[in-house]
Amino acid sequence: MPLVTDFEISEIDLPELNEGEILLKSLFISVDPYMRGRMTNAKSYIPPFAIGKPIDGGVVAEVIESRNPDFAAGDAVLGHLPWKEIQAVNTGNVTKLDKKVPLSYYLGILGLTGLTAYFGLLEIGKPIAGETVVVSGAAGAVGTVVCQIAKMKGCRVVAIAGSDEKKAYLKDALKVDAVLNYNKEKNCKAAIARTCPEGVDIYFDNVGGEISDAVLYNINKNARIVLCGQISLLNHMEIPVGPRPQQILVKRSALMQGFIVTDYTTRFNEGIQQLAQWLGEGKLAYRETIVKGFENLPETFIGLFKGKNIGKLLVEI
Ligand SMILES: NC(=O)c1ccc[n+]([C@@H]2O[C@H](COP(=O)([O-])OP(=O)(O)OC[C@H]3O[C@@H](n4cnc5c(N)ncnc54)[C@H](OP(=O)(O)O)[C@@H]3O)[C@@H](O)[C@H]2O)c1
Numbered sequence: 001m002p003l004v005t006d007f008e009i010s011e012i013d014l015p016e017l018n019e020g021e022i023l024l025k026s027l028f029i030s031v032d033p034y035m036r037g038r039m040t041n042a043k044s045y046i047p048p049f050a051i052g053k054p055i056d057g058g059v060v061a062e063v064i065e066s067r068n069p070d071f072a073a074g075d076a077v078l079g080h081l082p083w084k085e086i087q088a089v090n091t092g093n094v095t096k097l098d099k100k101v102p103l104s105y106y107l108g109i110l111g112l113t114g115l116t117a118y119f120g121l122l123e124i125g126k127p128i129a130g131e132t133v134v135v136s137g138a139a140g141a142v143g144t145v146v147c148q149i150a151k152m153k154g155c156r157v158v159a160i161a162g163s164d165e166k167k168a169y170l171k172d173a174l175k176v177d178a179v180l181n182y183n184k185e186k187n188c189k190a191a192i193a194r195t196c197p198e199g200v201d202i203y204f205d206n207v208g209g210e211i212s213d214a215v216l217y218n219i220n221k222n223a224r225i226v227l228c229g230q231i232s233l234l235n236h237m238e239i240p241v242g243p244r245p246q247q248i249l250v251k252r253s254a255l256m257q258g259f260i261v262t263d264y265t266t267r268f269n270e271g272i273q274q275l276a277q278w279l280g281e282g283k284l285a286y287r288e289t290i291v292k293g294f295e296n297l298p299e300t301f302i303g304l305f306k307g308k309n310i311g312k313l314l315v316e317i
Contacts, residue, residue, distance in 0.1 A: 001235045001305060002039060007298035014086060021088050023065035026294070026317040027076070029083055030058035030107040031301040036234040045260055054082035055297075058107045060097065071096070078106045085294050085317060101276075108141055108312030109279065109286045110272050116228060116261040117145035118271045123264070124226045124257050125202040129154030132196050134215050137206025138176070139166035141312035142228060145275075146204045147176050148284050155202070158195045160211060162307040169310055173285055188214035199223075207232045213242045219252050227258035235305060287311030 017023050035057060038049045049055055059081040063071050068091050071077075079094035081087065097106055108114060120142075127133060133150040137143045138159030147170065150157045157176040161167060167179040178195040185191040192200065192214050199220035205212050208230030219225070233239055249256055264271070278284040289309040291300045294317050304313060 024061035113141035119264040127153040131201035223254040225256040
């Protein structure tokens with residue numbers, strides 16, 4: 001588990017603003033589980049963070065000075081940028097944002113986590129009305145959106161989360177059909193069987209580990225298992241070996257597929273438009289957990305692995 005003391009906050013001099021550049025003040029910084037994967041030198045789809053250099057990730061910022069005619073002070077932008085309070089950037093690294101939308105949404109529901117839910121469920125899960133969909137990490141940024149899209153598609157949704165507060169939110173606000181608090185279940189396999197009497201047709205897996213083992217024992221013929229994330233394993237130095245699932249997959253003719261949201265980059269506009277439309281129509285509820293203060297970034301990031309958030313976790317600078 002990363003510690004706050006593994007992080008350092010340092011002060012540096014601001015560089016001169018070069019012709020074509022803009023000076024940005026960060027407004028919201030996203031903390032995401034995948035960043036933990038960048039804190040090792042294991043081979044991945046994205047290179048590790050460099051020790052001694054700033055962490056980088058999703059940032060929404062305001063232009064406070066511009067030497068670029070296409071940007072003016074007061075514009076809002078989104079970029080994959082270093083964790084800095086103020087920085088000069090090349091405008092090729094940022095996208096201008098529509099300020100009519102709450103700006104934090106671009107790091108969540110109208111950003112990568114919303115798109116992950118949208119493409120993962122619809123393209124790999126391929127939900128059909130009447131099917132049973134199980135979602136782990138259900139009260140988080142991706143999970144809350146998956147649950148709601150699955151409900152819109154006419155599925156029966158069973159959510160798994162780690163606290164009774166999350167359980168109540170999923171049931172009362174998101175109207176899922178059943179919720180399991182895995183911290184209160186002695187036998188998760190039996191709990192899935194109890195809450196999914198007709199078996200599991202789609203499993204949207206945000207967490208991996210023992211919770212996923214329990215779901216796999218309950219899958220139906222032709223089930224689809226969407227491997228979105230394995231947060232329960234990210235802090236293990238050695239991955240614990242569970243039951244090997246291949247036999248279950250063979251017997252049930254099931255599909256298990258991993259994906260990275262950027263596999264769908266060419267279709268992001270379609271996803272954002274659809275998510276924005278559902279939001280506008282009131283079909284999609286959206287919740288964020290916002291912590292204030294740049295200095296709280298490390299602790300907030302670590303909070304992801306302690307279940308501190310409901311919905312998208314962000315730091316407001
Ligand atoms: N494939 C992609 O392109 C892609 C893109 C974005 C995110 N993801 C993945 O999707 C998953 C969700 O991401 P997110 O941004 O929406 O995060 P999130 O769900 O908002 O936050 C993390 C949540 O994970 C749960 N968790 C943490 N440690 C756990 C453990 N040991 N066992 C079970 N649950 C645990 C906690 O909720 P509880 O209180 O319920 O335990 C925590 O609140 C992550 O695995 C992430 O890596 C994948």
